Amino acid sequence: MTDFVIENLRLKELLLVVEKNKPFYLEFQNFSKAEGYPDIISFVSETDEKKFLRITTKYFATPFDNPIYDGIEGSPFSEPQTRRLLTFP
Numbered sequence: 832m833t834d835f836v837i838e839n840l841r842l843k844e845l846l847l848v849v850e851k852n853k854p855f856y857l858e859f860q861n862f863s864k865a866e867g868y869p870d871i872i873s874f875v876s877e878t879d880e881k882k883f884l885r886i887t888t889k890y891f892a893t894p895f896d897n898p899i900y901d902g903i904e905g906s907p908f909s910e911p912q913t914r915r916l917l918t919f920p
């Protein structure tokens with residue numbers, strides 16, 4: 832019984848972080864829709880590399896209204912940290 836409770840606590844923590852990140856996700860979803868993509872999967876499936884880079888550059892030039900949260904502690908990353916995490920190498 833104890834293992835079951837521990838696993839559920841981990842799942843609960845994960846769900847809490849997912850829920851905390853929802854505003855960031857929705858903000859990005861709205862941005863991608865404004866750029867003509869019906870959904871995020873269409874955006875990440877973009878085959879035109881120049882278009883993809885132009886739009887991601889535009890996205891990162893725009894201030895974020897919502898932070899992205901750490902999946903371990905559930906604490907918000909600063910905007911510069913968020914930009915570093917989401918920047919492509």
